[in-house]
Amino acid sequence: MKKVLVAEDSSVIQNLTKKILQFQNYEIKGVKNGKEVLKTLENETFDIILMDINMPQMDGMQCIKELRAHPNQAVASIPVVAITGNAKNYTEEEFKQAGFTGYLCKPLDFDKLVDTVKKLTQ
Numbered sequence: 001m002k003k004v005l006v007a008e009d010s011s012v013i014q015n016l017t018k019k020i021l022q023f024q025n026y027e028i029k030g031v032k033n034g035k036e037v038l039k040t041l042e043n044e045t046f047d048i049i050l051m052d053i054n055m056p057q058m059d060g061m062q063c064i065k066e067l068r069a070h071p072n073q074a075v076a077s078i079p080v081v082a083i084t085g086n087a088k089n090y091t092e093e094e095f096k097q098a099g100f101t102g103y104l105c106k107p108l109d110f111d112k113l114v115d116t117v118k119k120l121t122q
Contacts, residue, residue, distance in 0.1 A: 002121045003044075006030045007037045007051040007060070008083065013108065017050065020110050021117060032056070034063025041067070041075050047121040050104075050113075053084040060084075061098055068099040079120040083108065 004026045008014040018028045029044070031037055033055040049067075053060040060082055070076040082095050082103035095103045102116060 001025060001027045002047040002117075003027045003029070004117060004121075005037065005040060005044075005046040005049045007032070007034065007049060007055065007063070009033060009052060009055045013052075013083075013106070016110075017108070017113065020114065024114055024117075026117065026121075034058030034060060034066075037063050038066060041070075041078075045074065046078060048117055049078055049080045050083055050117070051080055051100075053082055053086065053090075064099045081116055081120070 004021055006014055006017050006028060008017065008030065009032045014030045018030060021028050029040065031040055035058045037049065037051065051060045051063060064080055067080065068076055079101040080099065082100040083106065084103060085106035092103065101120060104113060104116060
């Protein structure tokens with residue numbers, strides 16, 4: 001079973017995302033910010049990370065920088081999809097340069113979410 005880490009400070013979005021992906025037979029773990037992402041990755045491995053850009057304590061942009069610089073190559077190379085309500089603030093190119101594998105806009109299109117996760121975890 002593929003494992004997905006969902007980093008999202010909105011419990012509504014996190015719960016919806018969990019339910020939809022669990023229905024697709026993914027194992028899901030949710031965290032609230034970038035610091036929790038890095039802490040979780042110390043003890044667990046994931047096939048993909050869905051990461052909100054705007055989170056308290058450590059946002060998605062800061063977290064992706066630290067993640068891509070991780071000494072463990074398996075951790076540093078996990079596909080990470082940015083989730084953002086402010087896609088207008090960043091271009092696709094900026095997400096790629098930051099280290100994201102792709103991005104999804106809020107409100108989430110759940111068909112697109114499932115397609116993206118499937119594609120990146122094959």
